[in-house]
Amino acid sequence: MEGFNAEKYLKEQTRYILERINGGKSQRLYLEFGGKLVHDKHAARVLPGFDENAKIKLLQRMKEQAEIIICVYAGDIATNKTRQDFGITYDLEVLRLIDTFRKYDLSINSVVITRYQDDPAVNFFINKLERRGIRTYKHFFTKGYPTDIDTIVSEDGYGKNPYIEVTKPLVVINGPGPGSGKLATCLSQLYHEYRRGTKARYAKFETFPVWNLPLKHPVNLAYEAATVDLRDVNMIDSFHFDAYGEVAINYNRDMEAFPLVKRIIEKITGEEAEYRSPTDMGVNRVGFSIEDDEICREASCQEIIRRYLISQCLYKKGLLNEEGVEKAKLLADQLGLKVEDRAVVRPAREYAEYKRSLDRRYENVVVMALQLPDGTIVTGRSSRRMVAAAALVLNAVKLLSGIGDEMHVISPVIFETLQHLKTDILGHEKTSLNCEEVLSALTISAATNPAAKVACENLMKLKGCKAHCTAILSDRDDQTLRDLGIDATSDPEYLTNNLYV
Numbered sequence: 001m002e003g004f005n006a007e008k009y010l011k012e013q014t015r016y017i018l019e020r021i022n023g024g025k026s027q028r029l030y031l032e033f034g035g036k037l038v039h040d041k042h043a044a045r046v047l048p049g050f051d052e053n054a055k056i057k058l059l060q061r062m063k064e065q066a067e068i069i070i071c072v073y074a075g076d077i078a079t080n081k082t083r084q085d086f087g088i089t090y091d092l093e094v095l096r097l098i099d100t101f102r103k104y105d106l107s108i109n110s111v112v113i114t115r116y117q118d119d120p121a122v123n124f125f126i127n128k129l130e131r132r133g134i135r136t137y138k139h140f141f142t143k144g145y146p147t148d149i150d151t152i153v154s155e156d157g158y159g160k161n162p163y164i165e166v167t168k169p170l171v172v173i174n175g176p177g178p179g180s181g182k183l184a185t186c187l188s189q190l191y192h193e194y195r196r197g198t199k200a201r202y203a204k205f206e207t208f209p210v211w212n213l214p215l216k217h218p219v220n221l222a223y224e225a226a227t228v229d230l231r232d233v234n235m236i237d238s239f240h241f242d243a244y245g246e247v248a249i250n251y252n253r254d255m256e257a258f259p260l261v262k263r264i265i266e267k268i269t270g271e272e273a274e275y276r277s278p279t280d281m282g283v284n285r286v287g288f289s290i291e292d293d294e295i296c297r298e299a300s301c302q303e304i305i306r307r308y309l310i311s312q313c314l315y316k317k318g319l320l321n322e323e324g325v326e327k328a329k330l331l332a333d334q335l336g337l338k339v340e341d342r343a344v345v346r347p348a349r350e351y352a353e354y355k356r357s358l359d360r361r362y363e364n365v366v367v368m369a370l371q372l373p374d375g376t377i378v379t380g381r382s383s384r385r386m387v388a389a390a391a392l393v394l395n396a397v398k399l400l401s402g403i404g405d406e407m408h409v410i411s412p413v414i415f416e417t418l419q420h421l422k423t424d425i426l427g428h429e430k431t432s433l434n435c436e437e438v439l440s441a442l443t444i445s446a447a448t449n450p451a452a453k454v455a456c457e458n459l460m461k462l463k464g465c466k467a468h469c470t471a472i473l474s475d476r477d478d479q480t481l482r483d484l485g486i487d488a489t490s491d492p493e494y495l496t497n498n499l500y501v
Contacts, residue, residue, distance in 0.1 A: 002049030003295030009050070010058055012285035017058075017205070020283060021065070021169055026201040028166070028193065030186040031283075033174045035207045038100045043207055045487070046222045046300040047290065055205070059172060060104045066170040067107040070094055071114050071180045078119045083177055087479055091125045093176035098134065109171070110135035110164055114181025137162055139181065139188060146260055153267040158191035172205075178230055183257070190268050201274075202265065204254075206284035209234045211248045213287050218300035218335060220249060225307035225331045228324040229314075240277035254278040301335055302466075305342045308332045312492035313472055342489065344369040344468040347377045349491070352470045355381060366495055368392040370467040370486065372400065382495075384431055385415055388469060389477040390438035393462070393484070397442075400458040401451070409452040410441045435480040462486055471495045 021029045035043070037055050044052040051057065059066055075081075076090040083093050094111060101108050111129055113122060116138040129136045139161045144151025151157050164185075171189070173182045186202050193200040208223035220234050230253075237250040239258060258278040265273045275281045290296055311328040314320035332338070340346050348369035355362040366382040370392055378399055380392030398409060415433070418441060422428045433441070439459075445452035463485030472490045473481070481488045 001292070001295055003290060003292035003299065004047040004049035005289045005291050006049055006051040006054055009285060009289035010054055010061075012288055013205075013283065014058055014061060016283045016285060017062070017170070017203075020201065020203045023201075026199045028169055028171060028198060028200040030171050030173060030189055030200060030202050032182045032186050032202070032204045033172055034182075034204055037172075037174045038097065040207070042222075042226050042303070045306075046219050046303050047286070047296055048299050049291075055207075056100070056104050056106070059106055062170060063104075063106055065168055066172055067109045067166060067168045068101055068172045068174060069109050069112060069164060069166075069185065070097055071112045071173060071175040071182050071185050073114050073175075073180050074117045074119065074122045075115065076177070076179070077113075077122050077125050078117065080121075081177070087475065087482070090176040090180075091121075097174065097176065107168070108134070109166060110137055112137045112139050112164065112181070112185050114139045114184060115141050137164055139185060142184060142188075149260075149263050149267050153191060153264060158188040159195075161188045161192075163192040163196075164189060178227070183261070187261070187264055187268070190265065194268050199269075202281070204282045206282035207286055209249045209251055210287045211237070211250065211279050211282065211284055213249065213290075215249055216334070218297045218304065219290075221331050221334065222300040222303040222307070223251075225304045225328055228307070228311055228327045229320055231323075231327075237277050237279045240279045243276035243280075248277070248279040250278045250282075254281075301337055302342060304328075304332050304335065305337050305339055306487070306489055308337075309339055309342070309345075309468075309489040309491075313490050316472065316492040316494070342466065342468065344371050344377065344466050345489075347379060348468045348470050351379050351381070364495065366469065366471040368467055368469040368488075370396050370462070370465050372396065372465060373461065382432065385419075386433045386438050387435065387474070387477060388471075389473060389481060389488075390433060390435040392467065393435060393459075393481075393486075394438065394442070394455075396462060396465075397455040397458045400461050401454045403451050403455065407451055409449060409455045410438070410445050411449075414441050414445060434474065435477045439480065459484065 038053055040052045040055065043050045072090055072094050081090045082088065083090060098108055111134055113126060113136065126136050142152055142158060143156050173186050175182050190200050190202060209220040213220055215234055215236060224232060224234055233252045234249055235252060235255060237248040237255065240246060240248040255278055262273045262275065308328040311320055311325045315322065315325045348367045352365055352367040355365045366388040367379055368388040369377055369379045371377055378392065378396045380388050380395045382388040394409065403409060418433055418437060419431050423431050442452055443456055446456045465486050467486050467488040469488065469490045471493050473488065478488065
């Protein structure tokens, strides 16, 4: 069931961007892209029917007019900051973005290292880009920021940054995540454009929060749940209400930045700013493309539960503070949500308890449950042969393929051979095969086993399924499940007390 009209959204958003490009007397629009330009899985989860690549498809339709600048904060490279949904660092995410843009035949202008600092990891990344033919610019911390407007808008402020040579009327500013320096890059470019006699405008491509949905709508609360690490808070745009008498929803960072951004733009252009509120700056037609509010509400509630479970695991790993977990729980409590409202949580926990009650040998058993598209719940448990995630995937595809439990899709001999390789030859301590290893064995078996071949063909049907594990997944299993398109969560418990293995 879909609650969102993706095609209507593309048309509406494209029309409003073109109006920004062609409106007024400007010759160029700098469009800051908030959120993910590609693979926006959060939007796809809370707005069923949303195309996770809608934004880049929109740009593809405008590719003759557009070029892309990617910003990344030097500090995020130096600290190996990781993008949670893909499990890769921000520098690698920049490389992935470049490859994705090229795939869609979009013009990559350059990469900007914002708030540049002389760090070995940062310099190594710059060298890597330049030696692969990617233009790279260094932007520095803006002198006078945030209070001294005269210094900010001067040769000592934005003037210290090199001008990024652009040629097209639409310049899209993107980054691997929040805090990448997109706004500062836009404003720095505006400064240089006006110094060169070119009139340019700034706007922001927004997805969340949705300005024309209620403040406490689950879609907007799900955005807060997704950004607990950033401490984002949705609020009524008081500037918009004062200017138009209309309630609009924005969030704290844009609200705090607006008076400063407005003054900077006025200082650069020498004219009164065209925007009277943060909402005015945004191009966001999401709310007009929701066709079934109840479906989107339910999907958003599920996302809030998912984010709460994730926040607990991130806290356990030391990647999120206690305040972030408390914020995620508060958002769930506001809507009366419990983790057991995620359909796969209770079956996983109950089966684990059942196995433990049978025999002390199952004291450390890990169980994972998955909900198939038809609502059927499948489980898998850990064993000396394979981890719970691998057992779950095998059980799920066997059920989808109509293969009975008693039939082997992978020969026991193959398992023994792989375990011999893993422990006796490679010297690994754990004998259990992970999810990727078991899938490799299934694929090899498909060459001679018709049942395994059918099971392999049904792996695609797991995309979009929800799953839950009673212990924190290993990084490799987590990534394999992501690659399969399975939306997996975990209880915040480690399988063992070992700190390394």
